[in-house]
Amino acid sequence: MQQRKKIAIIVAGGSGTRMGAAVPKQFLELAGKPVLYHTIAAFINAYADMQVVLVVPETHFAPAQQVLNSFPAPPPVTLVKGGETRFHSVQNGLQQVPDNAVVFVHDGVRPLLTAALVRHCYEQTLLHGNAIPVIDMKDSVRETNAAGNKAVNREQFKIIQTPQTFLSEQLLPAFALPYDPLFTDEATVVEKLGHPIHLVPGEDRNIKITRPLDLVIAEALLRQ
Structure with missing residues (x-):
């Protein structure tokens, strides 16, 4: 199987509003380290040749650099300024991506993914062009509309996770498209160009x- 360059674009632009904290959630402490530390570590521990592009608002460059400085050895991370929306932030990060790469796009506040998930997404992307981790819905689901609501079959729906993973030849042309508010994640952008989306099993512990x-x-899961 052909090996490719591995680039993880970690998008960390949260403000912490819903956390009720003055500190953005990606910099809150989790098991003695910032949330973002655990996220970055998951990728660089998965592959020795992993390169990370960390996309944060310019106002967060200083705390992001503090996170990087807390690693025992300088991690292979490039800091990039975020954009107005997630789409534009990923677009900025993709400027650091060379041809012939596998690109992981991941939420900075999903710190509990395993190296096994990163590797599986990589291997499946080489086979199928992309790999989107998903988990089953466990709750009952109802669809609401102007007329009321009705039960729907939850087996027909999946919960999407990250890292959403793509060959660069799929992702780079997709993000050259004009922005559309319907682009809720990277898969919807790639799908716009007609590429089928390949789903792979995610992880229950990979919470946002x-x-x-x-x-x-997350603290309890890390203690296990």
């Missing part, structure tokens, strides 16, 4: 930290 309870759960 958005509220105080998520931080408590």
Whole structure:
């Protein structure tokens, strides 16, 4: 199987509003380290040749650099200024991506992904062009509309996670498209160019930290 350059674009532009904290959630402490530290470490521990592009608002460059300085050895990370939306932030990060690469796009506040998930996404992307991790819905789901609501079959739906992973020849042309508010994630952008989306099993522990309870759960998972 052909090996490719591995680039992780980690998007960390949260403000911490829903956390009720003055510190942006990606810089909150989790098991003695910032949330963002754990996220970066997951990628550089997965592959020795992993390169990371960290996309943050310019006002967060200083705390982001502090996170990088806390690693035992300088990690292979390039800091890039974020954009107005997630789409534009990823677009900025993609300027650092060479041809013939596999690109992981990941939420900075998903710090609990495993190296096994990173490797599986890489291998599946080489086979299928992209790999989008998903998990099953466990709750009952109802669809609401102007007429009321109705139950729907949850087996027909999946919860999307990151890292959404692509061959560079799919992702780079997709992000040359004009911005569309319907672009809710990278898969929707790539799908716009007609590429089929390949789903792979995600991880229940790969939670996104958005509220105080998520931080408590993440701490408990790290202690296991």
